[in-house]
Amino acid sequence: MSTAEAPTAPRPLPEAVEIYDTTLRDGSQLRGISLSVQDKLRISVQLDELGVHYIEGGWPGSNPKDDEFFQRARTELHLATSTLVSFGSTRRVKGRTDEDLTLANLVASGTEVACIVGKCWDYHVLEALRATLDEGVAMVADSIRFLKDQGMQVFFDAEHFFDGYQNNPGYSLAVLEAAALAGADRLVLCDTNGGSLPTHVEQIVGAVVDYLDTPVGVHLHNDTGCGVANALAGVRAGATQVQGTINGYGERTGNCNLVPIIANLSLKMGVATVPQDRLEHLTAVSHHVAELVNFTPDPQQPYVGSSAFAHKAGLHTSAIARRPDAYEHIDPSAVGNGSRFVVSEMAGRSTVELKAAEMGLELSGKAVGEIVDTLKKLEHAGYHFEVADASLELLMRAASGWKQPYFELESFRVSTDHRSGTGARAWNEVAVDVDTEATVKLHVQGERIVATGEGNGPVDALHAALMLTLAHRYPELRSISLIDYKVRVLDTASGTAAVTRVMIDSASGDRVWTTIGVSTNIVEASWQALVDSLVFGLLQAGITPYMKG
Numbered sequence: 001m002s003t004a005e006a007p008t009a010p011r012p013l014p015e016a017v018e019i020y021d022t023t024l025r026d027g028s029q030l031r032g033i034s035l036s037v038q039d040k041l042r043i044s045v046q047l048d049e050l051g052v053h054y055i056e057g058g059w060p061g062s063n064p065k066d067d068e069f070f071q072r073a074r075t076e077l078h079l080a081t082s083t084l085v086s087f088g089s090t091r092r093v094k095g096r097t098d099e100d101l102t103l104a105n106l107v108a109s110g111t112e113v114a115c116i117v118g119k120c121w122d123y124h125v126l127e128a129l130r131a132t133l134d135e136g137v138a139m140v141a142d143s144i145r146f147l148k149d150q151g152m153q154v155f156f157d158a159e160h161f162f163d164g165y166q167n168n169p170g171y172s173l174a175v176l177e178a179a180a181l182a183g184a185d186r187l188v189l190c191d192t193n194g195g196s197l198p199t200h201v202e203q204i205v206g207a208v209v210d211y212l213d214t215p216v217g218v219h220l221h222n223d224t225g226c227g228v229a230n231a232l233a234g235v236r237a238g239a240t241q242v243q244g245t246i247n248g249y250g251e252r253t254g255n256c257n258l259v260p261i262i263a264n265l266s267l268k269m270g271v272a273t274v275p276q277d278r279l280e281h282l283t284a285v286s287h288h289v290a291e292l293v294n295f296t297p298d299p300q301q302p303y304v305g306s307s308a309f310a311h312k313a314g315l316h317t318s319a320i321a322r323r324p325d326a327y328e329h330i331d332p333s334a335v336g337n338g339s340r341f342v343v344s345e346m347a348g349r350s351t352v353e354l355k356a357a358e359m360g361l362e363l364s365g366k367a368v369g370e371i372v373d374t375l376k377k378l379e380h381a382g383y384h385f386e387v388a389d390a391s392l393e394l395l396m397r398a399a400s401g402w403k404q405p406y407f408e409l410e411s412f413r414v415s416t417d418h419r420s421g422t423g424a425r426a427w428n429e430v431a432v433d434v435d436t437e438a439t440v441k442l443h444v445q446g447e448r449i450v451a452t453g454e455g456n457g458p459v460d461a462l463h464a465a466l467m468l469t470l471a472h473r474y475p476e477l478r479s480i481s482l483i484d485y486k487v488r489v490l491d492t493a494s495g496t497a498a499v500t501r502v503m504i505d506s507a508s509g510d511r512v513w514t515t516i517g518v519s520t521n522i523v524e525a526s527w528q529a530l531v532d533s534l535v536f537g538l539l540q541a542g543i544t545p546y547m548k549g
Helices: 039-048 064-076 101-109 124-126 131-150 163-167 169-181 200-209 227-234 259-268 276-292 314-323 349-359 363-383 387-397 457-468 475-479 494-495 522-540
Strands: 018-021 054-058 083-089 113-119 153-159 188-189 216-220 241-244 408-418 434-444 447-455 481-487 500-508 511-519
Touching: 018 259, 039 054, 039 064, 039 276, 039 349, 054 064, 054 113, 064 387, 064 457, 083 216, 113 131, 124 131, 124 163, 131 153, 131 169, 131 188, 163 169, 163 188, 163 200, 169 188, 169 200, 188 200, 188 241, 188 434, 200 216, 200 227, 216 227, 227 259, 227 314, 241 259, 259 276, 349 363, 363 387, 387 511, 387 522, 408 457, 434 457, 447 457, 457 481, 457 522, 475 522, 481 511, 481 522, 500 522, 511 522
Parallel strands: 018 054, 018 241, 054 083, 083 113, 113 153, 153 188, 188 216, 216 241
Antiparallel strands: 408 434, 434 447, 481 500, 500 511
């Protein structure tokens, strides 16, 4: 191989990368997210706890919510590790910086740092702004110079940079050069349309890093599914700031996800991001932010998902029992997560033993074997215990000889009265008059109790009847809420005779659990899941059986 053909030496990685979070602005543009001012303040506290370097609070002057946020942040936010940033844009075409309202609002926001966006793609300058290329450069330089004169640090978000560079690299670099000469503290290359691939990102970031001395950052979207990979490619090319969002929230398919980016840089690439002692907060912050935006945490999210270190196959769990690192790429505790042993029809003795230990149960060798056999039979019948830990724990306790002591069922009956008079729903009817009643007969410590409850369906009526019979004996049941109810038909070819699986999610305080029932009768399946839910709730609350008198 000749010298000219020899590959260039890889660029040394930066020692540290700044983490810039834009969940409060870019992340909130995801469909379904609407953050209140209080939400934004609470998320800011979480980000500060994680130790990100910069928190982009929003665009002052664009809406009353962001104005209130920056106003309240001055007195209510006491950030220990993070710096609050206000976001805006360059001056208008042919406008004056000292008369520009957007720039004035940035100064008035009270933040030390402003991040402004400006166009770096000649196509956008000519067609969207209908300005000359010289004016496009001047808009960027004038705005940065004005903010620097006001004593602010300025980050320049180079909008559509990767597309612009591929179309006209000379113009895109001219905009960056003007920004640098005007005093920009960071030049952030934006993949605004999200269409770039890692090879392009690495090549282009490397070219900019070689051309200019000002620190370079990247702001990437995930439209190709490469947001995280693109961020890592940018760092390999010399970028020292990554802008993204917690859990990858953002418009369209989202922004690059800071959660795996932080973990990959810190744990895999040896590049410092958040303080080392804050990495263990990664899982908690990811889940807390998900709750605040009212999204269910993704169980399969790398590093922090509930399934990220979950083990189902018996082969895996038997190996982990001997060597915890056998099937885990990192120690889960490094990011605040933990190993999970999922019990299913694939389980072996090791899986059951580990799960029992996790629950604090002591099982004999014979009981373990019986549980393995029972699990396989029940899963073949339609049960799915890997997502119904509460029912699984009750099953395993029963195998050890435990019997739930709270009540005993004699019988239940459910009746539904349809009173529309037609016998069937007409398509033009808005509502149908349907009444559902459930009667349960129970024994509590030898006392026979009968009660009838009404509801808007069989499960609701059964729940009402159970509460009538049990709630005054076990007041703790009133704190248990049924928060979700799922039904799945398992063998659709059987039509109305198909086996049905019912899953119920319940909650009491911060604790959430799932129970399961399976039957060809949907009411019976619902009853199984419902009873398991209440029994598990009493068990976890440490309630002793009711004694009359």
